[in-house]
Amino acid sequence: MNKQDILKVLETITAPGEGKSLVESNSVKNVDIADNRVLVELNIGNPTLQAKKRVEVDVTKAIKKAFADAEVKVHVVGQVATQSVKIEPERPLPNVKNIIAVASGKGGVGKSTVTANIAVTLANMGFSVGILDADVYGPSMPIMFDVENARPTSVEVDGRAKIKPVENYGVKILSLGFFVDPNDAVIWRGAMANKALNQLLFDADWGELDFLLVDLPPGTGDIHLTMVQAVPLTGAVVVSTPQPVALADAKKGVAMFEQDNIKVPVFGIIENMSYFTPEELPKNKYYIFGKDGAKNLAKDIGTTFLGEIPLVQSIREAGDVGHPVALQENTPLEEAFTEITKNMLTQLVKRNKDLPPTEVVRITNTSGCAAN
Numbered sequence: 001m002n003k004q005d006i007l008k009v010l011e012t013i014t015a016p017g018e019g020k021s022l023v024e025s026n027s028v029k030n031v032d033i034a035d036n037r038v039l040v041e042l043n044i045g046n047p048t049l050q051a052k053k054r055v056e057v058d059v060t061k062a063i064k065k066a067f068a069d070a071e072v073k074v075h076v077v078g079q080v081a082t083q084s085v086k087i088e089p090e091r092p093l094p095n096v097k098n099i100i101a102v103a104s105g106k107g108g109v110g111k112s113t114v115t116a117n118i119a120v121t122l123a124n125m126g127f128s129v130g131i132l133d134a135d136v137y138g139p140s141m142p143i144m145f146d147v148e149n150a151r152p153t154s155v156e157v158d159g160r161a162k163i164k165p166v167e168n169y170g171v172k173i174l175s176l177g178f179f180v181d182p183n184d185a186v187i188w189r190g191a192m193a194n195k196a197l198n199q200l201l202f203d204a205d206w207g208e209l210d211f212l213l214v215d216l217p218p219g220t221g222d223i224h225l226t227m228v229q230a231v232p233l234t235g236a237v238v239v240s241t242p243q244p245v246a247l248a249d250a251k252k253g254v255a256m257f258e259q260d261n262i263k264v265p266v267f268g269i270i271e272n273m274s275y276f277t278p279e280e281l282p283k284n285k286y287y288i289f290g291k292d293g294a295k296n297l298a299k300d301i302g303t304t305f306l307g308e309i310p311l312v313q314s315i316r317e318a319g320d321v322g323h324p325v326a327l328q329e330n331t332p333l334e335e336a337f338t339e340i341t342k343n344m345l346t347q348l349v350k351r352n353k354d355l356p357p358t359e360v361v362r363i364t365n366t367s368g369c370a371a372n
Contacts, residue, residue, distance in 0.1 A: 001067050003031045006038060009062045015044040016051045016342065022059075037071045038063060044076060045349045050342060052076040093201070093231060096130075096209045098348065101227060101236040101264070103257075105249025107218035110272040111239040113319050114309070114340075115215040116144045117326040121334075121341040123170035124326075127210040130165060132200055133175030134227065135217040136193045142177040145169065146322020152178055155205050162205035169327060172207070174200045194226045201230060219249075220256040228262050232358040235265040235351055237306065237344060241273045242293030250294070254301060264358055267347035268304030269294045270340055273311040285310075304347055307340035309333075 010022045022028055022042060030041040040059055044051065056074045063072045093099070102118070104111040115131060122129045133141040142148040145168045152174065155164040165172035176196055206212065214233075217223050227233065236257045240250035250269060257264040271294030275285040288311065298305035309315070312333060318325035326337040 001033060001036070001038070001070065003033060005066070006031050006033070006040065006063065009066050010040070010059065013055070013058050013062055015042075015055050016346070022055075036067075036069050038067075038073070040072070040074045042074065042076045045346075045353070050338060093206065093212070096206055096212045098210060098234040099212045099214065099231050100267075100344075100348075101214045101216055101224075101233050101257075102239065103216045103224070103236055103253050104218050104239045105220070105251070105253040106240070106246045109218075109239050109241045109246055109250075110309070110315075111218070112140045112144065112215050113315060113324075114239050114270055114272060115213055116141065116319065116324045117337045118341050118344070119171045119211075119213050120169050120324045121326045121337050122211055125341070128208055129170065130172040130206050130209045130212045131174075132197075132212060132214045133173065133177065134197055134200075134214050134223055136176045136196055136223065137217060139175040139177030141173050141175045141215065142166075144319045144322060144324060145171065145173055147173065148177070148322070150178065152204075157205050163200070163203055164205055168322075169324070172209070174204055176200070193223060197223060197226055198230060220252055224256065228264060229360060232360050233264045234358065235267045235348060237267050237270060239270045239272055240294045240297070242271055242287070242290040244290070244293070246289075247293050247297050251297060251301060254303060265351045265355060266303050267344050267351070268306040269298045270306045271295065271308040274308035276311040304343070306343045306347075307336065309336055309340070 007023055007028065010028055011024070013022050014020065015022060015025070015027060019025075022044075025045075027042050027044050028040070029043050030039070032039040032041075040063075042055060042059070044055060055076050059074045060072045063070055102111055102115040112133075112135065119129050119131050131141055133139045142150070145166075147166045147168050150166045152166055153164045154161050156162070163174065165174045166178065167173065214227060216227065238250050238253045240246045254266050254269070256262065257266050273289055274294075275287045275291070277283075277285055294308070295305045310333075312325075314328075315325045315333060318328070325331075325333045328334055
């Protein structure tokens with residue numbers, strides 16, 4: 001047993017989302033052999049704990065299959081490729097590595113539910129995560145994280161008073177819902193809503209974040225333009241349900257981010273309410289809103305299908321009581337959100353490797369944009 005023998009084994013193994021073997025992708029950083037002990041050190045592009053564990057298990061099994069007496073130790077490091085973003089000097093978010101918008105063309109498709117569950121999944125993976133609830137007219141994150149009665153406090157940072165986000169389940173949260181009476185309707189013109197959003201973004205002490213998820217309102221309107229103007233988004237994901245009326249709006253949502261003068265990479269589409277499985281018939285799937293709608297749309301417009309989420313009562317119940325369903329370990333729903341999050345991270349790594357940093361956008365009028 002020598003180094004070349006081990007490398008030959010590693011040529012048969014591919015890390016999740018890589019597309020090439022560990023050897024072809026230059027993931028092998030070191031192979032150390034002493035007697036029958038083998039140490040393999042790997043560096044893969046997929047940063048999730050699940051991806052690292054899978055590679056560790058696959059490598060260990062493969063080496064032991066080739067050399068039964070070998071004592072194998074595998075050390076896997078996963079890295080998120082972060083972008084060097086162009087930040088407006090007067091509005092910096094220097095400690096936030098990746099800003100991801102979660103959008104939907106149509107209301108009622110579960111965008112906020114998906115945002116909340118992706119956030120807690122990222123936090124469970126060991127990332128530092130924040131959510132900006134940018135749906136100023138219908139903020140829902142305080143309810144979904146069981147902090148409806150919480151109020152952000154003030155903290156002094158470098159001589160300035162900043163808003164300290166509310167935190168639960170390892171996720172930092174800021175929402176207009178913390179500052180208005182839940183029984184009152186927010187009746188604001190666009191300029192007022194945009195000002196409030198900018199305050200939540202830039203007057204907050206977000207601290208060091210790997211990810212800031214921005215839960216956008218439905219549609220393609222004023223708030224969306226404010227976001228691409230205010231910060232350089234790393235990318236966006238679009239949530240839809242399978243029926244044609246929702247898919248038509250989701251297509252518009254993708255098109256907005258991909259406009260030549262905006263150019264925010266779209267990581268892919270998530271299909272919510274994909275099918276219904278009754279509790280008494282666990283093997284049955286009923287495609288109430290249609291089958292594979294978002295998957296087919298992703299294929300048609302050349303973007304990635306990130307995964308599907310079934311229509312399950314417990315998802316709604318968990319959100320209503322402020323305990324996102326992805327927190328329920330070793331359940332099919334936790335696995336579904338983990339898979340979606342892994343797929344999103346894979347696209348993020350590819351985006352930051354292959355594309356230049358996103359720039360903020362200077363809004364010139366309501367029908368067109370010009371990049372700074």
